[in-house]
Amino acid sequence: MVFCFLCKSFFKDLKSLKSHFNFSHSEHEFLNYKCNEDGCKRSFSSFNSFRRHIQKEHISLVQNHPNCIDDIESEPNDFIKIYPKRIIEQFNMATVSKTPPVNESLSIFIASLYGNVLLPRNVVQKVIEGLKEFFSTLGPAINNTVNAICQEYSLSNDISKVLVETLVPTIISPLESFMTEQKRISFYSKKKTYIAPQGIVIGQRFDHVKRNGISRMEVIDCQEHFIPLRNILQTFFSLENVLAETLEYMDSLKDKNVMENFIQGSYWKNRVLHHSNRIVLPLFIYFDDYEIGNVLGSHAGVHKLGAVYVSIPCLSPWRSSVLSNIFLILLFHSSDRVSFGNNIIFKPVIDDFNFLSEEGIQIDVPTFKGTLYFELGLILGDNLGIHSMIGFVESFSANFSCRVCKVTKADLKEQLYENTALLRTTDSYEGDLALNNLSLTGIKERCVFLGIKGFDLFQQVGADVMHDVLEGVAKYILSFMLNKYTQNSKFFTLAIFNDKLLAFEYGPDSKNKPCSIEKEHLKRGNIRLSSGEMLTLLRFLGLLIGDFIPRDDDYWALYTNLRKILDILLSVRISPGTDNLLQVLIAELNELYIKLTKDSLKPKFHNLLHYHTALKKYGPLSSFWSMRFEAKHRQSKMSARSSCNQINVTWSLAMKHQLSLNEMFLRGKLCNILEVGPKKIVPLPETKILQSLLQLDPKKTLIRVNWATMSSILYKKGSILVKSLNSDRYLYNFFLLEKIYLYNCDCLIFEGMLLQTLCFDDHYYAYEVEVPSLTNQVTMLLESFLSPIPNTLNTLPNGRQYVILRSPL
Template sequence: MPQCNFCSDSFFKVNALITHLKIIHRCEEYGVFVCGEKECHRHFPCLKTFRKHLKSHESLSNSQMVSSNDSLSNFSTVSNINEACYMSVNCSPSLSNSINETSLIESRVFIRDAAFNEFKEKMTENNINFICDLYSEKTLCRKDVQKIIEKVTVLLLDPLNMFKNNLGNILKNHSVSESDKFEINKYFVELENIFEGFHSEYLRFAHLENLGVFIKPLEFTVGERLEKNKNGILITKKYTAQFISLKNVLQSFFSLSNVLSETLQYLKYLKTQKIILNIVQTENWKNKISNFKCSDIVLPLFLYYDDYEIGNPLGSHSGIHKIGAIYYSVACLPPSVQSRLDNIFIGMLFHSSDLKEFGEKIMFSKLVDELNTLSKKGISVAINNTNVHIYFCVALFCGDNLALNSLFGFQESFVANSFCRLCKSWKSDTQKDVVENIFLLRNKTNYSSDLLINNAYLTGIRFNPILNNIELFHVTENYSVDITHDIFEGVGNYIMSYLLFEFIIVSKFFSIDILNTRLKYFEFDSGHNKPPLITIENVKNKHLRMSAAEMKCFILNAGLIFGDLIPEGNKFWRLYTLLRKILEIVLSDFVMPDMYVKLGELVREHHFLYKQLFGNLKPKFHFMVHYPLVLKKCGPLGKISTIRYEAKHRNSKLSGNVVASRVNISYTLAIKHQLQLGNRLLRKSELCTDNEIPTCQKNHRVHDIVPDFDNVVKNSALLIKDETIPNRFLQFVAKVKRVTVKNKVFKMQDVFSFNIENRTFGYLELIIVNRDNQICFIFEEMEVLSFNEHCFSLHLNNTKKRKSLFLDDNLVINIHKIQLKDNKNFISLF
């Protein structure tokens, strides 16, 4: 607020002084009392001189507030101010009248200012939300956002001026005070400048940074090269990479209202479980964080590295703009949200060629420093006015075999003499070994010895990576395998290709047309990627062209698709059933103590039979002999699969396709991702753990829907921990046809299974929801009559026993499709 001697010398009344200061403040706020001179608020000897000074700014004020052709030009803001100043000082015949008038003016000013400030704040809020929504769209580049903002401004300008002119004509015929006209004109000025402060990208980014929702990537130089410019002159060109602070992102992420509470609640639940559901329950993780205090909150991080092509991978420019990415996620988030792409964050983006040319020490130095900071110092998050300190440690680096071998400094060629990052077995041994040789496993001791030998042919180690400088991490203890590439794009593809060749071409058990007909009309489970039809060329070439998700679906359902066409006891089909038994353990959401030994026996038998039928083992078969060890060290193997991380590539590919320029494409993609994250932080989007329930009126009594509800509750499928839950369903309930629970859609007449330790199957009859949006399933229990190992399926039958199931957050439920074979109900087991 401006201070001038004139105010203290001439305004002898306290109430008049207050009124004057309020007017000056309002003038400055709305851009009326503006002067290019530094001594705008100079001293005035009398009020007449002050009014004269204000009149000198009248033309400037009118040009800012009212256009020359505006019919509201009689809203003379400066004259209003002069009037108010004059009335507040000279027009009061007595002190009491002056005080009353001043109090009235003050109250009116306060009310109008509060309403107008609320209007401005709402406009700013809507502007930010609108801008963030535009930036978060994958198929809009930043140039498009700028165009949209400019066109929206033009779109509104003419209609707004027309409305303003019409309103001015109406007000001429009514007795509207000058002060009211002034207030109306302020709103028009704001609407005319709707994107004021947001009209350029610089201002928008600055505003988002000030709000703390836009975490800008840090661009740093990784190397320089001499190159010729367009004029043929040699110049020094700098090559950069993008680093996004893990600390800032995690701090913002865990500051969202329910992220930390849901995570800690899940960790608390894991402590009560005897079976292993997450890596935090393994002895390997507990030993890693043994130096922390018991009261410390230490969360595991999964990091992922891979390269992906932005443009057409088959085009003439393929490989030029190949991008390397480091992603990371918190490994102990609740299972229902852990695989969501918005919970996987980008740590680094760079050109893959720059990593090869300038080296990993320069490229990953900032990443290593940041990870060490998170491990030593952690982050502090304010939750409910309480500061909570959280530490993060690297649990695993995930990725396909090529990515991890290159990242960790091992041989990148899988025809090399020693290619395995987990053991020191030679290539000739990996082709015939069907079990893991524990004496050849890599550890810190023999790794240091191999470094001294400095012979990659003998040891498989090319260099000592900078990642070994990460606290509580070493590459020999990174027990990570990838079932996506090892099985579904590797071993599984080999086996299914060889089997179809044997069954169709050699033994002629069925034709390719019969196979495709069954594939076409087979009812796959919801959420599965239906495999494409298979050509005879695919069979003859012994290579099926399917994605990892499609191959997974094909393998899991092959028994019911064409297993009945294969004679029982067929030795080739035995290879398939062994693979299915392996997948039953590998894809399991939990690990029990006997699974390690069982998996090792199955892998041994499977590999031995493959050698008998088809010859030497391929490298991906060798990685499978380490699965029992990794299962014990890291828990469920599906939790460390790369399939969800690879899905994250799609966002960047979509964004890259709408950007014409490839100049510093890594920076463009990093900015885009951070703007998408900023949109989430701005809206304070929590972990999406809530169920999706159709909107309906909950005005029924449960006994009107389920007359025998009391008996059904007594036959509850699971022990009801909270005895008050059934009472909450007695009234104010509704029957719905479908609900979404943890991203799975349940409909009436579905067949589902639950209960990890003792799997129970049910035919869903009714879905009931109470007013608290709690869900109860009423179902008929289905009994397992037999297990058909040949088709690897279960034979089910309805028992007519009605039971209830009250859903909770930790209940794992799977949906199945019934397949009819000889009028019997079968489901694929997985």
């Protein structure tokens, strides 16, 4: 006789106990199997190890027992009083409250198929038909299996018949409710998890239409597809813990001396003063055009689409960057915006924002019952997207190309500081509109978003570090420097540089490893790297070529100055006075660029002059750059390629996006904060040491894992974390991760060694460290580290080791 350590039920043998685990405790994720026989306290990672232990140490216990529920020898048909009813109820899942109904599980499975951007919708139909065909063949197999079980336990034929009649319909009948796409969409719509795109006619045009084999010109409707934002937000904030988590995060930002979020900036603080006791959340609008076909093919531009996304900046940082939490609200053909104008295209967006501001949405969750209001925070996009959206000139060689100030084209080329006398204001804007002269004002048309109540054109347009720096200023500077070093100074060759690019260890940045640079591109001053690759190159350029460059080289100052600016722009915490420092650094960079290159400044250098003001008004600039929004484009591009059907493509892609969102809404919660790799049992002596060291509760679980992901950040052996500030407060104490523990299923514990920080090397723009001769082991909770962002340890050919911060502090 053996018994279950979870429910204390007795069983006649180990085979029955194993079946019991699989059947009655399938929802329990076993970390180990515990032996409680005769006071034994041992535990095992697998059932096989547990079985061998029982057979060796407690063999006398494996025998019949009067309380054993598997003891049916005296009256075989008494089994129906104990197990058959439970078996029937378990298989007939709709009657068991602890197990989700079959149609609910099936609906989530189908939603996950729809949510996969690589699967066209017609493939989902084939999967459902295949499942039905497969399950229809299970009837005979189920009948034979049940008969064999009943014969083994000497059960009557009536029991066998009941089991078969219960099993077969339970498996097959739920599929009937999902056999067609119309039934599936109807099911999701009734549950209010699928929010269908609305087709809106925005105009008409002549086009070729083929009817009865005859092609003719007819008038057809042009449509855009709009997804009501109010419905999305209402469902999103009704998900489990989303609103509570958001309000808790917003409350944690109050009275902080550093800025970490948009709501701490001067603009939003002034804006919320107009809402007395209302709970008001900010929203960002992002607009951009993107090509879903081959940008170099013969049909390039034909299927160029315009997309409007909305994000919620007051979510916790890692939530706001998750692509599923960025919502598509409008999709249209870019040519239609040119033909019919911004007023027609963006009207449904403006109406929805006015509704959210004045009426709000009703939320009824355990932590909140009432009305949530929303206000437009910022309009975002690349420079071309923003200018086309708000009605400014779309040529950056125009006489007045800046949307923030009225600097002339000639002055822009040499300006080092922002001229406050030239800043655009609402009054000057109205005057420029009345003048109606593009060449004298830089204004093409009245901004359509002035239709949003309370909108201020010169307070609510953001900046974009991605396009201004990574795809602008950085490319100009690095092209000039690499040309100088490889062609003039000849410190190294381009071939050597490319070899070092390929061989270098980038650690967590390996996904954005820079590719080789072509000589022709370099001569033209156009380094062809993506934004992510350029960011990686900027981070590690000091370690890549710093040992070739003399420490007194004048041109190297361009790089170090740019790195200082980038550290501020990418920092997630902005201290008081940082805006003034940024202004000075940008002025020095522009002056140095003019002096060394003998060239004039480009428009993107001028855009940086306004960054210190944006930093003060909006908080960290990295929280609203284009990087994550452009990653959102990729989902539609992949869906378009997998579909291979360009007919009414805006409807297809908008529907596909909403079906992806439907999967998240159907599950009722956002993605998990914590994920871990393979688990291992921690030896008892090691467990006791950790419990004593960190004052852990011995009743809570403690296991070791190979890797862990917390808030989308991956931790593994060899990661470098910032433990704390050094005693002189100018250096950091770095921690080399060696072991990862999972405590109580929701907390990470790291064990590793402290590195000795020697200095910050300005030339390499990295911290020089060394592994101490005496091992300095440290065990800490993840939340105790100064920064949760992992870095990497790089060793140069001279043997010196360096750490570069991926997230400036």
